[in-house]
Amino acid sequence: MDRDVHRGAGHYIEKNLHILFPLPAVTFVVVMMLFPVLYTFFLSFTNWNLTSGQPLSIVLLRSYQRILREPRFTAALGRTFSFTLMAVSVETVLGMIIALILNREFRAKGLVKLILLLPLVATPVAIGIVFNLFYDPTIGLANFILTRFGLPKLAWTGSASTVIPSLALVDIWQWTPMITLILLAGLASLSSEPYESARVDGATEWQIFWRITLPMVMPTLLTALILRSIDALKTFDIIYAMTGGGPGYASETLNVMAFKYSFEYFRMGQASVILVFLFLLVLMMSLVIVRLRKSLEL
């Protein structure tokens, strides 16, 4: 009897395994992520200010109007894109070149791959601070190198005109190896047949790259590129740690601006509007990935 009950329970679990197994994880994500995101969405229609002591009132689209008319917002939006574009395009080209160089057997390959991994696992805040020492206008190595080549010193993160490229350089340093490693894995899985027949036909290395290698690694490259772009759009740690969005607002991206509106000015309503935009941006990119995976049957 007891055993039958036990069996019955086991049978029940087995029959509903496809619901019961994911249930805890899904519940967690819904409670901790989906609800908060919806709450943020709701707050974007209010003018709630945490420090004003007044209850929140619903203002519909007024917070949207205010933020969209705010030059600081449009500048941050453009900056988010230019930072991402700058970082990801250099990472892609550089990552590809390094992958092609490394795509052969040699003795130290294991060591080289290990070294390439290190930037990816390094703590971004700490990396940002290391680069701050590097960029320091008076004691930094960066300016020393420039003067050695007879070039004028730069203010790096200290001036509005150079701060975004200087920050992008940190991102490039940290994430180019990721593109390289992904492409190396992709290149390793290619079949050698097309290469052999191309060589028989007397194709040059250049032609082989454009006609065979690139098209074959394209799906891998595209997915890596979009994943990287999403992460670059969200870049927070290095910017916040290195410049705090400054000088002035010169390196303020959407993420940094939303952070300041929420946790420095406590203007929750307007912060939510910025978050909604950032959220939509990331969601759009994510859907592109999902579509891409489907159409490429990855």
Next chain:
Amino acid sequence: MHAPILKKLLFGLVIILVMVPVMFPFLWMLASSMKTQVDIVAWPPRLLFSPTLQNYERVFREQNFLKYFINSAVIGISAVAMSLIMGLPAAYSIARFQQRRLSIFILIARLMPGISFLMPWYIIFSRLNLMDSYVALILSHMLITLPIIVWIMASYFETIPIEMEESAMVDGATRQHAFLAIVLPIAGPGIVTSVTLSFIFSWNNFMFSQVLSMEKTRTLPIAIYNFVSYAEVDWGAVMAAAVAIMAPAIILTMIFQKYVVKGLTMGAVKG
């Protein structure tokens, strides 16, 4: 006879040329962590100096660094453990029942900007008096670790032949029993990959702890950030702190190199 040697030499040179910029910030950080303040502010920057460990001493003695170290470890390990308990069954289900929508849901959870749920948490946790509590920190870090674990493990379970469970089920075992007794024990490599990677990402996270923790539950990335924001920068100590914070992640990566590469690249390559 000479050509291949020359070619090899040239190739070696190219490799070094690529590796030097990758290694350089680490080496400069390590060197600076062993310099006195005088050596650090010297112009031109000094490549030769007499190394000292006093920066490390200062970091670990004067600051509560060890405490933040333990906080980071406790929060990371707890978040990973809880995520394994919730994530492994979910990943198994996604793999075996081809729950595509669920896997997309988890992927989107992994891609969402943390700040879009951080603000509501801040409000809710302060109402519940849970600010600066381990509960709040572990829960928030689970949103980093859980999606990574589910994502990696779902593709790992797909590579395990279904015949093994089926033969056990023919012998009368339930599917959940087959999962526990047969699938999990051979999923070791996948679990190592997902645990290592998710722990490293939790360890490195800055934003959640910056908002949700104060003195009691402060984690390492915040500690090092606060170091710099105080008036005059003690560069030697900051660099020593940077070395200390990166050491665990780098050691883990060295030990589990193969797994970490797999985990980081599988998102893009069909795996």
